[in-house]
Amino acid sequence: MTIMQKVLWLIISLGNFSTGYFYMHNQGVFGFALLVTTLLYSLIGIYDVFYSRHSLNRLYPVVAYLRYFLESYRVEIQQYFIANDTEERPFNREQRTLVYQRAKNVRDTIAFGTQRNLVEDNYLSLWHSLSPTHIKESAKRITIGGDSCKQPYSASYLNISAMSFGSLSTNAIEALNLGAKKAGCYHNTGEGAASPYHLKHGGDIVWQLGTGLFGCRDAQGRFNPDSFEKTAKLPQIKMIEIKLSQGAKPGHGGVLPKAKITDEIARIRHISKDHDCISPAVNPECTSPKDLLAFIEQLRDLSGGKPVGFKLCIGNPAEFLSICKAMLETGITPDFITVDGAEGGTGAAPVEFTNRLGLICLEGISIVNSALVGVGLRHKIKIIASGKTASSFDLLAKIAAGADVVNAARTMMMAIGCIQSRHCNTNLCPTGVATQDPARAKAIDVESKSDRVKNFHDNTLASFFELVGSMGLDDPAKLVPQMIKRRSPYGMQMSMGSLVEPLSENALIDQSASNSELDESWQHWWDASSAEQFYVDDFFILKAPEFHQTKMKSA
Numbered sequence: 225m226t227i228m229q230k231v232l233w234l235i236i237s238l239g240n241f242s243t244g245y246f247y248m249h250n251q252g253v254f255g256f257a258l259l260v261t262t263l264l265y266s267l268i269g270i271y272d273v274f275y276s277r278h279s280l281n282r283l284y285p286v287v288a289y290l291r292y293f294l295e296s297y298r299v300e301i302q303q304y305f306i307a308n309d310t311e312e313r314p315f316n317r318e319q320r321t322l323v324y325q326r327a328k329n330v331r332d333t334i335a336f337g338t339q340r341n342l343v344e345d346n347y348l349s350l351w352h353s354l355s356p357t358h359i360k361e362s363a364k365r366i367t368i369g370g371d372s373c374k375q376p377y378s379a380s381y382l383n384i385s386a387m388s389f390g391s392l393s394t395n396a397i398e399a400l401n402l403g404a405k406k407a408g409c410y411h412n413t414g415e416g417a418a419s420p421y422h423l424k425h426g427g428d429i430v431w432q433l434g435t436g437l438f439g440c441r442d443a444q445g446r447f448n449p450d451s452f453e454k455t456a457k458l459p460q461i462k463m464i465e466i467k468l469s470q471g472a473k474p475g476h477g478g479v480l481p482k483a484k485i486t487d488e489i490a491r492i493r494h495i496s497k498d499h500d501c502i503s504p505a506v507n508p509e510c511t512s513p514k515d516l517l518a519f520i521e522q523l524r525d526l527s528g529g530k531p532v533g534f535k536l537c538i539g540n541p542a543e544f545l546s547i548c549k550a551m552l553e554t555g556i557t558p559d560f561i562t563v564d565g566a567e568g569g570t571g572a573a574p575v576e577f578t579n580r581l582g583l584i585c586l587e588g589i590s591i592v593n594s595a596l597v598g599v600g601l602r603h604k605i606k607i608i609a610s611g612k613t614a615s616s617f618d619l620l621a622k623i624a625a626g627a628d629v630v631n632a633a634r635t636m637m638m639a640i641g642c643i644q645s646r647h648c649n650t651n652l653c654p655t656g657v658a659t660q661d662p663a664r665a666k667a668i669d670v671e672s673k674s675d676r677v678k679n680f681h682d683n684t685l686a687s688f689f690e691l692v693g694s695m696g697l698d699d700p701a702k703l704v705p706q707m708i709k710r711r712s713p714y715g716m717q718m719s720m721g722s723l724v725e726p727l728s729e730n731a732l733i734d735q736s737a738s739n740s741e742l743d744e745s746w747q748h749w750w751d752a753s754s755a756e757q758f759y760v761d762d763f764f765i766l767k768a769p770e771f772h773q774t775k776m777k778s779a
Contacts, residue, residue, distance in 0.1 A: 299646060310339055314569065315634065315644055319614040326683035327639035327676035347711040348621060348720065353696030359689040363699040366628050368463065370559045370604045372521075374529025377428075377462045380409035381700065382619060382685055384677070385610050385631035386432050386467070386535070388416025390480045390489045390501075391571040391648070392637075393665035395673075396657045399640045401427040402670060403677020412631060415467055415478050415503065417492050418455055425674075429460050432535070433523075434467045435477050436503035438493040447509050447519075449526055456527035463560070464523050466516070466534040468507060471568030471611050474537040474582040477503030479572040483651040484660045510534075513550035513755050521556050533560035535610070537568075538588035539581070541595070541745075545732075545753035548599045552733065553755045557604050561596075562631070563588045565611025569634040571658055572649035585611035586625045586720070590705065593626025598727035598746070616687035624703040625720065639680040640673040 265286055272278075272285035280288040294301075302312075309317040318339070325332040341347070369376025384404050389397050391414065404411035404427035411427050413419070415434025422429055433452075437445065440452035456464060469475065480489075480501040490497045510516040516534065524532045538544060551557050565585025570578065583591065589609055596602040609627035613619055614635050622630050634642070641655040648658040656667035692700050695707060708720035725743040732742075732750050742750075 303644070308339075312644075314567065314612065315614060315638075319635075320638060320644060323614055323635045323638040323680060327680040329679045329683070332683070343711060343715060345711060345713050348617075349709050349711075349717070350617075350620075350691070350695060350707065351709060352694045355696050356694045357696060357698050358693050359700065360698050363701065364685075364689070366606065368560050368606045368628075369531045370557055372524060372529070372557075373531050373559050375462075375531070376559075377410075377531055379629050380407070380681070380685070381623070381629050381688065382613070382681055383409040383430075383608075383629060383631050384411040384636050385633035386412040386414040386430075386465075387633050387637070388414030388478075388480070389419035389421055390416040390484060390493070390660070391658060393653075393656055393659050393661075393668065394421045395665045395668035395670055396637070396640060397421040398424055398670045399668055399673035400636060400677060401425045401429075402674035403636075403639070403681070404428060406674060406678040407681035409681055410462060412465065416480070416489070418458075418461065419492050423458070423460055426460060428462045429458075430463045430465050431456065431461050432465045432467050433507075434503050435505065435507045436493070436495075436501070437508070438495070438503075441494055443494075445504075445508070449522075452523070453526040456523070456530065461527070461530065463531040463533070464527055465560075465562060466507065466510065466519065466523070466532070468510060468516070468534055468536040469539075469564070469582075470535075470570065471537040471564030471566050471582055471585070472570035473573035473577040474539060474566070475505055476574060476577045477505050479503075479570075479649075481572055481649055481651070486660050489660070512757050513547045514554060516547065517550050517554050517556040517558075520558050524559075531559035533558040533562060533606075533608075535562035535564060535608075537564045537566060537582040538591050539583065540749075541591050542749040542752040543758045544592060545595055545749050546755060546758055548595055548601070548732075549753055550755035551601060552599060557601055560606040560608055560628075561592060562608040562610055563592050563627070565609075568611040570648075585609055585622060589622060589625040589627050590726070594724075594726045595732070597729055598732035600730040600733060616684050616691050619684065619688045620691050620700075620703065621708055621720075623700050624708050625705055628701075635680070636677060639676045640668060 269285040272281040272288070276282055278288065280291065307317065322332055342349070365378045365380060367376050367378050384400050387397075387400070397419065398421050401411045401422055402425040405425055409428070410430050411422065412430040413422050413432050415432050415436060415438060417439025418429060418431050431439075433440065437447055439455060440448050442448045455461065470478070473479075478501075482497070482500045485495070485497045485501060487497065489495075493501065495501050509519045520532045520534070524530065536544075563585065565588055566582035567584050582588075589607060592607055593602065596605055606628040607626055608629050608631060609622035609625075610631040610633070612634070613622070613630055613632040619630050637657050638644070640657060642657045643655055645654050647653050651659050651661055653659040653664060656664040659665060688700075692703065697703065705726070706719040709717040710720050712718050724745040727742075727746060732746070
């Protein structure tokens, strides 16, 4: 603002003040109100012109606050008045509405026809059968547990994914766990430990050990076998999951903002309240493939033979092949592997990590499934998919890509009231789901919201089984990637595949019969992998995609 503009502002302010003073003597209460308003307007304006740190306030005193006010409601305005039913992220209006309808057990049909562009690039769809069938009752659950497992677990096809107490409120955790009990599915604790609220209602629990080892750590943050064994042997704990990485922030530890750390959370996790709780990027007990497998064997023994597995987001495939090589050398295999996708959710993460790292879930599942087939271990290990599941088709696509069961997190939050306000990292969740503010959390009625979790689970599975039956199958295990069709840029439908060609049984370890037929990418990833370490040589990281692209162009 120039000197002349500032002088003009002062003249206008004095004029407003004089007018208000005149009206106060001639118009009574109205005049007094006008005087107070003009005085306040002038004082704020003078502060903005001479003292404000914001450029907009100095150039547009007082009026600039209108911009800040509207900006504070930008997300809500966009969501409710501007965006159409299919364009929002991460979940659009159509997806959220479907979740709410199924959770409330109300009509979930649509009228007049699809709003989707069925010929857009990469659109996924199914080929149906003229002879639809019904799913066998015996095929509606999956048993998890390998050769070394003494207490195998019968899992639902759809389960509640990892969400920590700390990230979610006490009432939200209780509603989810009671819902899991009613629905007959499991509830993953997330990395924040198995809290009393996870255990209160008796729903099946998968206890996740994050890189911070919360709930079983010593004063130095290392693994404490005694505290682990005490919790792991609880009958409600059905499986143990070691978290190596998370899809929404691979390569970055979990983040619980300081604002959400209560005395209770600090006590349960054995952490300080004085700063953000940031888990290390690397699990201190799993710094190499062989260390990971040794830790799995230790946890399986301490838990009394319960299924133990690990969770990761796939990045460089050679590093996953390093784990496969370690399995072959040690003879130790996990009971399950949870594959998280880059599209997965989180309460707090750096923007670049959320937007730019990791493979999406379908690609990750394809890599893991094919790799396990290639080393002859797929029959021993179950694959759990995690990452953005709103509909029965999302569930079906993950099973077809190679998963055995699926976990859902954000849609389970929606089932108990989440409206995708995206305030999870501020402790100001408007629905009481992702907050540690007791005043907000009490908005969640545990009993009624648990019914909604059950309804969403049951209705989604019913639709899933109907979809599978419409393809002429009587068992979801018969789904294969070729049954999912992806629209190519040229308008034709192609079978959904992975980044590279799928492997045949034992293709990676049968040198005499199969190695000459391997896709170049698989060959280089396999050569680069090592059972002793996760890190692989840069040469193979760079060369494998180049070989794959060359092969595609020549084809």
